[in-house]
Amino acid sequence: MQQTFARGRGMRALAPLAWIGPAVVLIGVVVVWPVVVMVQSSFLKISRFGVVQGSNGFDNYTKLFAEPDFGGVMARSLLWVVAVVAITVVLSLGLAQLFNQRFPGRRIARWALIAPWAASVLMTAIIFKWMLDPEVGLINMIRHRLGLLDALGGADADPLGSAGSAMPWLIFVAVFVSLPFTTYALLAGLSAIPSDVYEAAKMDGASRLRTYWSITLPLLRPALVVATLINVMNVFNSFPIIWAMTHGQPGYSTATSTIFMYILKGSDIGESAAMSVVNFGMVIVLTVVFLKVSKWRTEVS
Amino acid sequence: MTVTESASAAPVRRPAAAPAPAPARRLPSLRTVVVAAGAYLVAFVFLFPYLVMILTALRPQEELREATFLPSAFAWSNFTNFWTGGLVQNLGVTLQVAAGSTVLVLLVALPAAYYTARHDFRGRTAFLILVLITQMFQPTAMLVGIYREFYQFGLVDSVWALILVNGGFNLAFAVWILNAYFSSIPRELEEAAFIDGNGRFGALFRVTLPLAMPGVVTALIFTFIAAWNEFVVALTLTTTPANQPLTVALNSFIGQYQVDWQNLFAGSVIATIPVIILFALIERKVVGGLTAGSIK
Numbered sequence: 001m002q003q004t005f006a007r008g009r010g011m012r013a014l015a016p017l018a019w020i021g022p023a024v025v026l027i028g029v030v031v032v033w034p035v036v037v038m039v040q041s042s043f044l045k046i047s048r049f050g051v052v053q054g055s056n057g058f059d060n061y062t063k064l065f066a067e068p069d070f071g072g073v074m075a076r077s078l079l080w081v082v083a084v085v086a087i088t089v090v091l092s093l094g095l096a097q098l099f100n101q102r103f104p105g106r107r108i109a110r111w112a113l114i115a116p117w118a119a120s121v122l123m124t125a126i127i128f129k130w131m132l133d134p135e136v137g138l139i140n141m142i143r144h145r146l147g148l149l150d151a152l153g154g155a156d157a158d159p160l161g162s163a164g165s166a167m168p169w170l171i172f173v174a175v176f177v178s179l180p181f182t183t184y185a186l187l188a189g190l191s192a193i194p195s196d197v198y199e200a201a202k203m204d205g206a207s208r209l210r211t212y213w214s215i216t217l218p219l220l221r222p223a224l225v226v227a228t229l230i231n232v233m234n235v236f237n238s239f240p241i242i243w244a245m246t247h248g249q250p251g252y253s254t255a256t257s258t259i260f261m262y263i264l265k266g267s268d269i270g271e272s273a274a275m276s277v278v279n280f281g282m283v284i285v286l287t288v289v290f291l292k293v294s295k296w297r298t299e300v301s
Numbered sequence: 302m303t304v305t306e307s308a309s310a311a312p313v314r315r316p317a318a319a320p321a322p323a324p325a326r327r328l329p330s331l332r333t334v335v336v337a338a339g340a341y342l343v344a345f346v347f348l349f350p351y352l353v354m355i356l357t358a359l360r361p362q363e364e365l366r367e368a369t370f371l372p373s374a375f376a377w378s379n380f381t382n383f384w385t386g387g388l389v390q391n392l393g394v395t396l397q398v399a400a401g402s403t404v405l406v407l408l409v410a411l412p413a414a415y416y417t418a419r420h421d422f423r424g425r426t427a428f429l430i431l432v433l434i435t436q437m438f439q440p441t442a443m444l445v446g447i448y449r450e451f452y453q454f455g456l457v458d459s460v461w462a463l464i465l466v467n468g469g470f471n472l473a474f475a476v477w478i479l480n481a482y483f484s485s486i487p488r489e490l491e492e493a494a495f496i497d498g499n500g501r502f503g504a505l506f507r508v509t510l511p512l513a514m515p516g517v518v519t520a521l522i523f524t525f526i527a528a529w530n531e532f533v534v535a536l537t538l539t540t541t542p543a544n545q546p547l548t549v550a551l552n553s554f555i556g557q558y559q560v561d562w563q564n565l566f567a568g569s570v571i572a573t574i575p576v577i578i579l580f581a582l583i584e585r586k587v588v589g590g591l592t593a594g595s596i597k
Contacts, residue, residue, distance in 0.1 A: 023428075103340060121532075141370065265448070
């Protein structure tokens with residue numbers, strides 16, 4: 001803006017700053033600047049005590065890509081996101097349908113549903129780890145009683161001890177904590193569908209399944225897209241479940257990219273920063289692909 | 302979708318979906334019984350882990366390694382152990398972080414949400430997109446950056462670092478929900494109060510803010526819970542046991558050779574039950590705040 005403009009106009013242009021300025025500063029310091037520092041760090045040689053020892057070019061990235069576990073970690077991260085989000089969304093569609101029906105005590109039943117959402121994910125993961133304890137875990141005791149498990153205490157009774165049996169349990173817990181939000185988001189979507197649409201379908205003699213498939217689902221799409229997107233973000237960045245239940249072990253066989261990044265932080269901060277940048281890139285790519293596929297833009301605006 | 306819509310829409314009655322029962326009979330139909338039974342079962346499954354948590358918190362230490370479903374007696378002393386042990390200090394840190402972040406978020410989000418709801422200005426869209434990006438990004442994704450930044454500030458191991466980070470990453474929710482409330486309050490109400498001689502700020506504080514109170518309370522509770530439950534950032538930014546919030550302190554139980562599960566879960570009950578109850582108060586409004594940004 002030119003100096004010759006009236007002072008009042010200049011003041012008016014600055015007025016928003018007084019109101020939104022603090023928010024911009026907070027976002028800048030806490031969200032934007034760490035991204036800059038992270039990208040910067042990925043090109044620096046940093047000791048594990050945090051002392052910068054000079055530039056490192058692309059060495060952090062070369063070292064990261066040469067890690068023998070890198071490929072497995074990336075593949076596992078992708079599987080983790082796709083499996084958890086897909087199972088969550090499918091189950092939530094059913095749950096939303098169920099909790100949308102009228103029945104006595106619906107309020108209270110819906111309240112029970114929020115427990116895993118409100119509670120710290122870490123606490124929920126710790127409880128499941130305890131329930132899977134090889135000797136006294138409740139889930140193992142039930143498996144034992146049902147004859148699915150020969151004896152308590154052995155390797156068979158330790159599902160978290162090997163990757164093959166640990167991953168399904170980790171995915172189970174991640175789905176468990178993601179279901180409440182997703183179900184609630186879909187319930188909000190369902191209640192936004194006007195009831196006369198259903199009346200018209202009924203008049204036309206459409207079956208229940210047919211009505212659901214060609215009326216409910218298409219109208220539910222905006223809610224479905226947003227819920228899926230938020231889940232992708234959350235699940236990709238999920239840390240406490242795997243950290244509390246397996247630490248990514250045995251070896252790195254249950255580690256996703258966030259866990260791998262955290263473990264690297266203990267030995268080489270530069271390499272860990274490189275992992276974060278790769279991670280970040282994947283989130284952005286996943287989001288763009290997802291939005292393209294679901295035609296979010298045309299649908300919403 | 303606005304907040305008020307989703308708030309009022311949740312318990313909506315849909316005559317078309319549910320078949321009306323014959324008025325003469327009061328007995329519920331078979332369908333209703335099946336639906337209710339299914340829903341109660343699901344509700345039980347979702348509560349189950351937390352029931353296990355409470356039962357384990359009450360288990361006597363000597364019965365911890367016994368494969369029994371229920372303890373023979375309740376050991377309430379596990380809870381007194383919490384108060385006499387060092388964990389009270391960690392609870393104190395959690396309270397400071399949660400309260401501090403909540404105050405910070407309200408101080409920063411209230412003016413921003415009010416101004417963007419009332420005024421159209423250059424950069425308004427850019428600001429709203431910035432807020433949306435904040436909501437999409439998670440601190441876990443940029444942990445190394447956060448750690449290095451606060452290391453440079455000399456704020457590692459400080460409660461202030463946790464307040465700032467939790468405040469920043471929970472700002473978006475508060476901005477969306479407050480923005481929706483402010484937008485729904487007619488400008489004329491505020492104008493009338495202004496003309497009555499209240500002054501701009503008087504009108505704001507006497508008329509607009511009280512009307513937006515449900516939004517303020519929702520933002521307040523949501524931020525408090527999110528900061529209370531936060532784990533990864535605290536794990537990264539705190540090193541001294543006494544400066545760690547409860548989540549980090551309880552997690553460090555697990556690394557020990559012999560895990561005192563009963564004490565761990567007594568702590569978990571104290572960390573979990575209050576937030577579940579708080580969350581139940583705002584449950585209907587939360588979805589609106591979480592999805593509003595992406596829908597607008």
